[in-house]
Amino acid sequence: MNARTVVTGGKLLANLLLAAFSVFCVFPILWVLYSSLKNQAAFSRNIVSLPSSLHFENYSKAFWDGELYRYLGNSAFVAAVSVVLTIAIGFVTGYFLSRFSFRGRNALYAMFLFGMLVPTYGLLVPLFIEYRNLHLLDSRLSLVLPEVTFALPLVIFLIESFMKSIPTEMEEAAYMDGASLTSSLFRIVFPMCRPILSTCVIISFLNIWNEFPFALILINTQELKTVPVGLTNFVGQYTVDYPQLMAGINVSILPVIVVYLLLYKRIIQGMVAGAVKG
Amino acid sequence: MNRLEKTLPRPKSTTIYGYLLPGTLIYVFIVLIPLGLSIYFSFFKWSGGLSKAFIGLRNYGDLIQDAKFWFSFRNNMIITVLSIIGQLGIAFVLAVILQAKWVRFREFHRTVLFLPVVLPAVVVGFIWNLIFSQDYGILNGLLRSLHLSSWIRPWLDDPHIVIYSVTVPIVWQWVGLYLIIFMAAIQSIPSDIYEGAEIDGATGFRKVIFITLPLMMDTLKVAVMLCIAGNMKIFDNIYVMTGGGPGMSSTVMAQYAYRTSFNQFKLGYGSAISIGMIVLSLTLILLSRRLMGGRTVER
Numbered sequence: 001m002n003a004r005t006v007v008t009g010g011k012l013l014a015n016l017l018l019a020a021f022s023v024f025c026v027f028p029i030l031w032v033l034y035s036s037l038k039n040q041a042a043f044s045r046n047i048v049s050l051p052s053s054l055h056f057e058n059y060s061k062a063f064w065d066g067e068l069y070r071y072l073g074n075s076a077f078v079a080a081v082s083v084v085l086t087i088a089i090g091f092v093t094g095y096f097l098s099r100f101s102f103r104g105r106n107a108l109y110a111m112f113l114f115g116m117l118v119p120t121y122g123l124l125v126p127l128f129i130e131y132r133n134l135h136l137l138d139s140r141l142s143l144v145l146p147e148v149t150f151a152l153p154l155v156i157f158l159i160e161s162f163m164k165s166i167p168t169e170m171e172e173a174a175y176m177d178g179a180s181l182t183s184s185l186f187r188i189v190f191p192m193c194r195p196i197l198s199t200c201v202i203i204s205f206l207n208i209w210n211e212f213p214f215a216l217i218l219i220n221t222q223e224l225k226t227v228p229v230g231l232t233n234f235v236g237q238y239t240v241d242y243p244q245l246m247a248g249i250n251v252s253i254l255p256v257i258v259v260y261l262l263l264y265k266r267i268i269q270g271m272v273a274g275a276v277k278g
Numbered sequence: 279m280n281r282l283e284k285t286l287p288r289p290k291s292t293t294i295y296g297y298l299l300p301g302t303l304i305y306v307f308i309v310l311i312p313l314g315l316s317i318y319f320s321f322f323k324w325s326g327g328l329s330k331a332f333i334g335l336r337n338y339g340d341l342i343q344d345a346k347f348w349f350s351f352r353n354n355m356i357i358t359v360l361s362i363i364g365q366l367g368i369a370f371v372l373a374v375i376l377q378a379k380w381v382r383f384r385e386f387h388r389t390v391l392f393l394p395v396v397l398p399a400v401v402v403g404f405i406w407n408l409i410f411s412q413d414y415g416i417l418n419g420l421l422r423s424l425h426l427s428s429w430i431r432p433w434l435d436d437p438h439i440v441i442y443s444v445t446v447p448i449v450w451q452w453v454g455l456y457l458i459i460f461m462a463a464i465q466s467i468p469s470d471i472y473e474g475a476e477i478d479g480a481t482g483f484r485k486v487i488f489i490t491l492p493l494m495m496d497t498l499k500v501a502v503m504l505c506i507a508g509n510m511k512i513f514d515n516i517y518v519m520t521g522g523g524p525g526m527s528s529t530v531m532a533q534y535a536y537r538t539s540f541n542q543f544k545l546g547y548g549s550a551i552s553i554g555m556i557v558l559s560l561t562l563i564l565l566s567r568r569l570m571g572g573r574t575v576e577r
Contacts, residue, residue, distance in 0.1 A: 010482070014375045015382060021372060022390045025450070028405050029393065031416060047419050093301040099286060102294050108302065115309060117563060119511035121532040122556040125539045125548045126312035129319065149308040152301060168286050181289050210398035212514040213532070217540065228400040232518055235404060242414055245404075253401050260396045264389050267396065272458050276500055 036246035043243050058247035066237065068251050070223065071230030077140065078226055079208045082147040086204045087197060090152055094159025095189060099168075116153040121213055128217045138220050146214045151204040154274040161273075162196040163189075199270035202263055209256060227252045313556075320550035325543045337550035347551060349526055350534040351558060357445050357530070358509040364449035366501055369456035374486050376457070377464045388461075392454035399451065399514035406447040407519055410434050434520050437527035444516050444528050451515075452508070456501050463497035464490060499570040506566055510559035531555045 035043060036058055038051040063069050096102075097109060127146065131137045170192065174184040190197075212228040219225055225233070231252045238244045260267060320337050324330040341347055372391065376384055394402065409416050410433040418430045433443040467490065475485055513532040516522060522529035522537065529537070535555060539548030 007482075011378075011380050014378065015380075018372060018375050018381065018387055021368070021453075022387050025394055025454070026390045028409055028416075028450075029397075032405055032408065044414060047414050047416060089301045089304070092297050096294055096297055100288055100294060102291060108298065111302075111305060115305065117507060117560065118309070119507070119532070119556055119559045121511045121513050121535070122316070122552040122559075123309065123312045124532070125535060125545065125552050126316035126319065127308065128539070129545060129549075130312050130315055145304055146308050149304055152305070156301070171286060175287060181293060206396050210396075210400075212398065212400050212517075213536075216517075217536075228398050228514075231400060231404070235518075242408065246408070249401055249404055253397060256396055256398070257393075260393060264392065268388075268392055268458050271395070271455065272462060275455060275504055276459060276497075 032246045032249055036243050036250050038243045040241050040243060055243065058244050059251065061244060062234070062248040062251050066234045066248055067222075068227075068230065068234060068248060071225055071227045071252070072255075074140075074224055074230075075209055075227040078143045078147065079205055081141070082144050082151065082208050083201055083204050085144065085148045086151045086155055086208075087200055089148065090155030090200060091159055091190065091193065091197065092185070093152075094156045095163060095185065097156065098160040098163035112153045112156050115149070116157075120150055124213055124217055127214070131218055137218055138224065140224060142218045142224075143211075143215055143226065146218070147208045147211060150211070150214075151207055154207075155200045155204060158196055158200055158270060158274060159193065162193060166192055199266045202259060202267055203270045203274065206256060206259065206267070316549045316552050319546050320553050322546040324546035326545050330546075333546075337547050338554075340547065341550050341554050346526055346529075347531070347534060347554065350522075350529045350531045353441055353528065354510055354512065354530050356441055357448060357512060358506055360442070360445045361449055361452070361509050362502055362505050364445070365452050365456050365505060366498070368449070369453050369460055369501075370498075372453070373457050373460035373464055374490060376461060378482075388458070391457055394451040395454045397451065400518050402447050402451050403515040403518035406450075406515075407434070410443060435524055437524050440520060440524065440528045444519050447515055447519070448509070448512065452505075456505075459497060459501060460494065463494045467493050499567075502570065503563055503566055506562050507559065510555070510562065531558070 031048070034050055035047070037054045037056065039053075039055050039058075042051065042053070093112075097105065128137075131142065136142055170188050171184050174188045179187070210228060211226075215226045215229045219229065222233075231248060234248045235245055238248065321332060321334060322330045323333045323337075372387075375381060376387060381387075408414070412418065412432055412435075415433075417433065421427065421429050431439060434440055471489055471493075472485060475489055480488065511532060512530050513536070516528055516530055516533060517536075520528045522533040531551070532555065535548055535551040538544050538551055
């Protein structure tokens with residue numbers, strides 16, 4: 001055995017290791033995907049085989065009888081309102097933090113950084129009490145403020161570091177032409193930030209869509225629950241029917257998977273930048 | 279920063295503060311006030327009703343002696359240590375392989391390995407519930423078909439192994455994030471350093487140990503911190519997988535605070551647990567930062 005075969009063998013082994021891990025990552029998801037089209041009898045005969053007949057009724061049942069349509073609608077509503085607010089507030093805050101120095105700037109910056117580090121789950125109990133005392137529990141808008149708050153730091157930091165990379169000339173020119181701060185902010189700067197803003201939209205959407213513990217404690221009414229919490233109800237109802245369960249899981253992650261497959265480059269970039277910043 | 283200010287006219291302070299007000303207010307309302315409330319309520323014995331008895335620091339005295347709290351903290355620590363080894367270790371090996379010129383389907387691997395990161399933790403929990411399931415799970419099915427029936431376990435029902443079982447999905451979900459962070463770090467290492475080493479006769483494995491690893495130290499430190507911060511607040515997966523059971527065996531701090539507050543309605547004590555949890559997490563994060571030397575890099 002000479003050196004060359006050892007090297008080739010090493011490369012082969014490395015490629016195999018990589019492939020094995022990719023399979024390990026994706027197979028559980030695929031398994032849930034194709035098994036969801038079986039019926040329980042076929043599934044219990046052989047848990048890994050591909051379905052021999054397709055049972056799409058699992059999906060209509062999950063969607064309608066399992067009330068996933070309702071949870072999807074609620075999640076879409078909460079996500080839409082929260083993302084718009086997050087972007088608006090995050091953009092303005094990030095802009096002022098990066099462009100100007102003012103008294104309290106560092107304190108404000110530290111506060112948002114603290115927001116990325118603090119284990120938000122420590123706020124579950126007190127936030128519940130605060131909401132209960134102010135009668136804010138159990139409304140269609142209950143989740144908006146917490147979702148915005150937890151999505152905000154990442155957006156602020158992404159905008160802030162993006163602003164550092166673009167020169168001030170355009171804003172100066174706008175002032176020369178007599179534009180006000182507000183119009184320069186929204187007519188000039190906002191469009192320039194479009195690439196980073198779209199990254200912010202996608203990542204906040206994913207985080208808000210996936211958020212579980214606050215949705216669990218702040219919403220009690222069945223009709224107002226979001227997907228992750230609604231899914232736990234659904235799973236509780238169908239514990240014995242595995243393919244049915246899997247269909248429900250798939251319906252609930254479909255939006256996430258679609259967004260990911262369309263935009264994975266942006267998502268990966270933005271999440272890594274945000275993570276390393278924190 | 280300063281260069282910019284000279285050319286951009288600075289708006290009036292009131293304008294600046296006006297624009298910053300919404301973000302600050304929301305933040306105060308959702309984070310700072312609850313934090314303050316939490317400290318306040320932690321001095322009371324309170325089950326959520328009208329009667330609330332001031333008991334000073336007694337909740338904290340109880341907390342320090344509360345074996346269940348420390349047991350759940352221990353569980354957080356087990357998960358954290360296993361995650362640092364598992365997530366960062368696997369991610370590092372895969373990142374090194376993925377950077378090699380001869381690797382096939384790089385883009386595919388990257389996309390697939392990152393996919394679990396974007397899934398809701400709740401769903402990851404459910405998927406792994408199915409994998410671990412006693413009769414219909416893939417894991418036991420696989421063991422059966424490999425004639426390893428003696429290895430079959432009630433993965434989520436055996437109190438001795440359940441904490442390790444619930445760690446697997448956590449490692450599974452987050453390897454992709456660290457993989458991408460490490461890949462970015464490896465890419466930023468100038469290639470002439472490797473070329474120089476090759477001239478000196480360094481081979482693949484040695485290059486990794488003597489060049490890649492040392493030059494990635496800063497990134498590794500950030501990754502360890504992220505890993506600690508992430509695992510101190512673990513909740514969703516375990517909530518849906520085991521609910522912290524059987525018994526206390528897979529309960530983590532957030533789960534314990536949740537159970538104490540919302541199942542037993544001890545809101546005062548639950549607040550004290552929350553504060554304890556925040557203090558422990560921040561201490562560990564700062565400690566790890568200190569131990570690994572200096573400030574972390576900003577990128």
